[in-house]
Amino acid sequence: MKTTTTIKEMSILRREIAGSLGFVPTMGYLHEGHLSLVRKARAENEVVVASIFVNPTQFGPGEDFAVYPRDPERDAALLLKEKTDIIFMPSVEEMYPPGFDSWVRVDKLTQRLEGASRPGHFQGVTTVVNKLFNIVRPTRAYFGQKDAQQAIVIKKMVADLNMDLEVVVLPTVREEDGLAMSSRNTYLNPEERRSAPILFKALTLARERCKQGERNADRIRQEIISLITGNPLAKIDYVSIADPDTLEELSVLNGPALASLAVRFGKTRLIDNILLD
């Protein structure tokens, strides 16, 4: 396994690769969710590249960029175990040199849900992912369904800008009690951690209601909200039942839908989602 911190060296390594390349872009502090992406990349490609970069441009002012958990040595050990070929770990200065001033933006899709709650977040995501795709030039890039809107936005960018790669989205990996794995789970205190599985419980309830034949999206939304607000530690940011392609809110369920939510426990903001169909 090679580790490189410079774009130049990564580009040189890339030129030596002739076969298929699977790429897993991460912000590090890896958990089983990330590792499931690496395993799939390993199974489907001749070469596997993972990046570790806590991208400042996708954090808003007052968000958790400075305290986002980092453990590059542990990450490298985990990636080695999964037979990753190359780790790309650039510094902030390497990715955003002084005077950096070019941005990639997906418009409508990013004005909803996470985009509405976190202005500028998706411009940071699409810009850094565009750069990483140009540097690594993957055959396939792997993302988790946990960040559902991110996956949809990146697919849209790749299609609209004619980027020559396949975006693969893999299921959310969960703790035994249903909590979606996230590097941010580490922020939760024990009491918050005990409450957090309420998110998946609420989403599972939504899916059950849908399977029972409920077609009124407002009623399902209201059930999710009632269940979560029953927990005194949970503060809802949004609860959405939306078209999985356009992310427009639905009032009637008559096809696939994405139930997604963002909820704060103390200072920690968690997101989760489930597909209804």
Added chain:
Amino acid sequence: MKTTTTIKEMSILRREIAGSLGFVPTMGYLHEGHLSLVRKARAENEVVVASIFVNPTQFGPGEDFAVYPRDPERDAALLLKEKTDIIFMPSVEEMYPPGFDSWVRVDKLTQRLEGASRPGHFQGVTTVVNKLFNIVRPTRAYFGQKDAQQAIVIKKMVADLNMDLEVVVLPTVREEDGLAMSSRNTYLNPEERRSAPILFKALTLARERCKQGERNADRIRQEIISLITGNPLAKIDYVSIADPDTLEELSVLNGPALASLAVRFGKTRLIDNILLD
């Protein structure tokens, strides 16, 4: 020479090319300026691709998108003569399918000069050039110095987004009387056409003043303005003497500078520039 109108076919043709690829993106209605780019691309690369696409997103409302001159048959004959290998001529629907919503933007550099006069113009340019670069994947892409700010903005996009290609900028090609070649020169009526060389005369005067030791950029700007406003058909949009990297206006000349201007003759808006050093 092959001509293709679809992204899919262009991508297939691209995959068959192993050697260096020179790319000349154009809006068609080719003149000697374009052909000088094709000749350089031909000399420096194993394969030459030219695109012809009048890009609607770089025209503002009320600009000349609908009437922009088009003559694809003549263009194809000229490109064949210069030994172009592939012409890529997509339709607007091919490049911007319904729901297209991703944009590439260079910020500061595009707020000046042409960007100030034509809001949204450069977002259209960078978006379409980004797409074309992703589709054609050139080793080198060729642009004319005539559109000086465009060349600077595209170089910035390529650097910031880590696109793996070289941007080559070639000198402005001029008519015998000094008028910079432009597809838009065809809009000029005979009287306007006789007046138009005043732009290059004014820029040449600026260079002479600079060579004579004038270091006051305001005085040079004023001389350009005086000379041009002496022509009753000319209406100045802007006259700029700026840093050639940042495009910030200069008051003192103590290094290379870009003298550039935009002037209207009737309905026709012409631009030109010259380097001062």
